[in-house]
Amino acid sequence: MISAFLARGLQAVLVALIVSVFSFIMMKALPGDAAYRIAAGRYGYDMMDAASAEVVRKELGLDQPLLLQLADWISALAKFDLGKSLVYGTPVMDEIAVQLGYSLLLAAGAVLASLLIALPVGIAAGLRPGGLVDKASFSLSVFLRAIPFFALGILLILVFAIQLDLLPVAGFHSLEHLVLPSLTLGLGLATVSNRVVRDAVADAMTAEWRLFSRTKGLSARLTMLRHVLRNAALPVVAYVGVQLAYLIEGVVIVEAVFAWPGIGHALVHAIFSRDIPMVQGTALTLGLLYVVLNLCIDLACRGIDPRTRLSAREKQGT
Amino acid sequence: MKAPGRVVISVQALCIHAGKDILLGPIEFHVREGGTLVIIGETGAGKSLAVQAILGTLHGSLLAEGQITVNGQRHDLLAPSTRANFWGKELATLPQEPWRALDPLMQSHRQVCETHRFVSCHSQHAAVVATNNAFGSLGLNGAEQHLPGTLSGGMAQRVAFAAATAGGAPILLADEPTKGLDTKRHATVVSLLSQVPDSGGALVVITHDISVARSLGGDVLILKDGCMIEQGPTHAVLDYPKTTYTKDLANAQPACWKPAKPCQSGDWVLKADSIRIKRGGRVLVDNFSLRLHAGERIAISGPSGGGKTTLLDTLAGLLRPANGEIQRAEHLSSTDIQKLYQDPPAAFPARVNLSCSLRDVARIHGVDSAQVACLLSRLGINSALLDRRPDEVSGGELQRISIARALTVRPRILLADEPTSRLDPITQRDTMKLLADIASDENIAILLVTHDIAMAKAWANRCIALSSPEEPLPPGGWGNRLDKAY
């Protein structure tokens, strides 16, 4: 239990360091004098001069040695000070607090959509391996897997919003707006996870322990409830963990496609407009979100699989 | 002798087809209350299909014909879902390798308890009490909360037995109950199974092991290539076999082999002086000494997990002993010690043709292909087999090919690690005889490691017994193993 938290905690620190160092390099790699540019960002090109640039330079410590600046940069992050947006002038934290909610809503919608698709299809295919549903879902999965998230988003926009005129295309005003982006992400995730469900179900149904449970006298229903479900759930939940990387990547891309007001969209926008505190803040939030979701999956796997719990207990005993 | 009870299970003219091929049958047998039937046959003889046909769990592509009557009711005429209703209540099964038949994610106590609860329809409390009693009487105390993955093979067997019989079925079908267990555990399994006829039930056991059949008694049915060739009381059939096959089978038991004479010792080729072997902080072998002479056959026997394989690897120079010294005779080169493996397919590169593997070895040692071909024909291997991959030939053939491969480098010492434990009795006898002949013809020393004490005694010039790891831990580690000659 503690080891799981420790490992993910270490990952979180690593994420913070990587993001922070990258943003620092990004800052340094900007063409021209950073102080001038920041001053221009603050006061506008007309209002700024060498003196205001000098003020900025002093304020941000841009005249110090490079390593010292990096240390300052990281220690600011360690104090949870993400700075102000160069574009909006508002604290990055405030921006992220608003955007995070939208991104979580989209991620939840996507996971829900992928489960709603993958579970029924995968179970139906796994119960009759080699049957019609199995073959059809396999072919469809191969085709859909080859369409990247943003291309899938474009196709769905073309079909649903334009040709059929059913659903709103972009932005977020009502829950209806959630349908297309979550469907895009969910469909993308389900292309592989439905096969994982199928394999898990097919394996569980042909396992020797299932047949033994039946021949010792348990009914098909009891066998399903007491043995098959838990055993089949384990690889599926573990695979959701693998998919988290795709989910985070997908959130970034799909938000951009649908102009969804979340963190991914903000990150892309910040990179485009060279708003480095925002880049750092959003990338960090997405990275930490990835770590937290991974931790949840770790804990879920431990909840399902008593083997990990027992072996941990034995280790503590010796 | 008790009065014969009524017939509880009867099979008549049972045939199993796969398309046009007949895989099994026709077979016929009856088992009475308190009776035992042992079905003996080699791997691939279709033995397991008989159990599946009686249960009604045959694969959909197979077709069963004939009459199966359980407790006076024709089961073969019933719908599959109706037949499932008899499972646990009238028919119980002990599957092959029970540790794979237990749910890996559920504690053993719950897996037994659920049968009491839902099949015998006890209350939760009564089910727990019944399970506790079963665990107590089977010597499973302390294993209640264990998951199947942490149980030993013998314990998993007993848990599966408790779970299978908890529904109160009077008939038990056991498929290869000793597969994967040490010979030492066989007696435990036999006494476990004997509880069924002793308490008035009927027992049907499928096995390839004649000694298990002898200890179970009752009746025996002998299968060859899916055909029933002999049937009758076990001791009568095995002691006075009518067919050559049964005769062969009975004589293939190590106990019937011609015992080996002590070897006229030549020069020693390998010497170990009071070595100690540790693995993972545990002392596996201590104070072990050995002198292996040219052309000598030595067997080291002991239960699994006792460090036999580690000892062999140490003698082969693959591992270093923690203490003591191992010496090879001075004229031995690095390839003069060769190993034979327990699982022949694992000893060959899996994705390469056998001929290619043999050619590689021959080329390095400058042996021409005619010599290799000569060796192969002497070992009775059809050269057409060499175009296949290791997993496409039978275990017996592959073990002979691996012997041929080892002989290609003209070794002075062969270390054989359970080389026949996955082979049928007749194949085992032939392979071991081949090894013995090679030892004397080529003057090669062979060190055999086996869990089968009977085979060790029958085959070797000298035996060394390693003590069991289940014995109480003496000071200084697992046992004091001496070079002890019988």
Place this chain on the structure above:
Amino acid sequence: MHSQPGRSIRDGRRITGLILLGMLALAALAGPDLVNHDPARQSLLEAMQGPSSEHLLGTDHLGRDMAARLLSGARLSLFLACLSTITAALPGILLGITASWLGGWMDRILCAFADAVLALPGLLLVLMLAAISPGSWWALYMGISLTLWVEYFRYTRQRVRIVLADPAVEASQLLGLGPGTIVLRHLLPEIGPGLLTIAAFGAATAVTAVAALGFVSVGIRPPTAEWGSMMTELLPYWRESPFLIIQPVACLFITVLALHLSVGGGVQP
């Protein structure tokens, strides 16, 4: 257990994938010369035209020839995918073998580095690298290679450890076979097919990443013809001429599909 028909269907998929890949490679090699148009030449008079004998796939909003732009984009994507696959595979495989063969500190350091790369989702890392110098081909190439490298390393390390622990390798060593033979007979046949699968998937990931970054205006910048940025440019015109936006989407789809099919489908986890 692979039944005969199942295997032949899989072989069919592979052959389809390889044929598609071959055609894509030819198209990418020949490039815009194939249609005799300059992908960058604008002609506002000819904007938004449908397919004609002059412009096989029509023209975009600036009157540029679509076919020429798609071919130019194919050249860019496939070249980058090939290059980053090689850049990732060679060190990945070599370091994987080194780590499993030597073990110890070498192994630990390499694994720690791999874990660090995996701490962030791959695309996020590429995005951060690309953000350092936006529009730079090199940043994109480095970022993609860095994220792909880990897969080869981890797979090779894990498989080689298993293979080396195999009794078959021990037997070969006892029989006096040298390391060359062991690599040839034991290692390569065991890890070769898996590495090919990783390579095909990695190349598909690279093509997708280039397009994704182009699409969110962080990757290769216009006016260079690149499938992702073409989608961004053409998306505003979806109502007037949906067939324009469909074209780069279809190209991307066919490329990824061909790569997935060439190793048997790509939905086996």
